[in-house]
Amino acid sequence: MKPKVAFFDFASCEGCQLQIANLEESVIDLVDIVDIVAFREVMKEHSDDYDIAFIEGSIQRPMDEKRLKSIRSKAKILVALGACACIGGVNKIRNYWPVNEVKKEVYGDADIKNNEYFDAYRSKAINEVVLVDAMIPGCPIDRNEFIRVLIDLVLRKKPRLPAYPVCVECKKNENVCVFDLGDFCLGPVTRAGCNSACPNTKSACEGCRGYIDEPNFEAEKSVLEKYGVSLDEMMKAFNMFNFHKEGY
Ligand code: SF4
Ligand code: SF4
Ligand code: SF4
Numbered sequence: 001m002k003p004k005v006a007f008f009d010f011a012s013c014e015g016c017q018l019q020i021a022n023l024e025e026s027v028i029d030l031v032d033i034v035d036i037v038a039f040r041e042v043m044k045e046h047s048d049d050y051d052i053a054f055i056e057g058s059i060q061r062p063m064d065e066k067r068l069k070s071i072r073s074k075a076k077i078l079v080a081l082g083a084c085a086c087i088g089g090v091n092k093i094r095n096y097w098p099v100n101e102v103k104k105e106v107y108g109d110a111d112i113k114n115n116e117y118f119d120a121y122r123s124k125a126i127n128e129v130v131l132v133d134a135m136i137p138g139c140p141i142d143r144n145e146f147i148r149v150l151i152d153l154v155l156r157k158k159p160r161l162p163a164y165p166v167c168v169e170c171k172k173n174e175n176v177c178v179f180d181l182g183d184f185c186l187g188p189v190t191r192a193g194c195n196s197a198c199p200n201t202k203s204a205c206e207g208c209r210g211y212i213d214e215p216n217f218e219a220e221k222s223v224l225e226k227y228g229v230s231l232d233e234m235m236k237a238f239n240m241f242n243f244h245k246e247g248y
């Protein structure tokens with residue numbers, strides 16, 4: 001019996017699901033090992049009988065939380081798909097402001113009281129609501145990593161993510177460090193696995209894959225200070241994908 005796989009989206013741009021929809025010829029190999037029973041971006045059919053649930057997006061409202069818990073109760077394995085689901089991602093930027101201020105900015109004077117669709121609270125990653133069995137980080141996810149994780153799950157192995165920082169891949173790729181090009185980079189504290197995609201094009205890593213398990217923020221801060229990065233720039237760099245309530 002092939003495991004049944006379903007995809008679900010919450011607050012997101014759906015770019016991570018699009019990465020999977022764009023797998024093209026590899027999709028044929030995938031359907032050899034799993035049955036896809038729900039994937040709104042690519043098919044009309046939908047079944048609530050699934051083994052593995054992939055969740056894209058972050059949680060914004062009580063109604064999202066209820067839906068996510070219902071998916072968790074049906075899935076044997078639940079996987080966070082992309083930065084929004086794994087760490088809250090860009091959606092968490094709004095957590096720096098009181099939620100009522102954010103609503104006022106977005107909806108103005110519209111009457112949104114007592115409407116569950118507008119009942120937003122502070123943005124949450126999915127592991128703040130339910131147990132998550134595996135994560136596929138990134139904004140968007142890396143397609144090859146998705147395939148690797150899926151194969152591991154089908155083989156009943158625990159998927160492993162690189163435990164080392166982006167700098168390792170970057171050095172292997174013989175890139176000139178963007179610090180030496182006058183920019184600043186979160187590669188030293190960010191989990192590898194993207195093959196240093198941004199520094200490969202002379203762009204800084206903004207931390208979309210989340211931090212490594214034991215990031216050395218003090219070392220990163222001292223490097224940023226050494227290169228004359230202001231506190232404000234530093235905060236923006238750290239905050240893009242990785243919400244810090246209490247600072248660093
Ligand atoms: S992680 Fe990035 S690409 Fe994926 S859904 Fe969120 S914003 Fe879109
Ligand atoms: S460019 Fe970024 S990832 Fe590459 S070596 Fe420099 S700090 Fe590390
Ligand atoms: S280099 Fe950094 S920001 Fe770019 S894809 Fe990799 S983890 Fe994400």
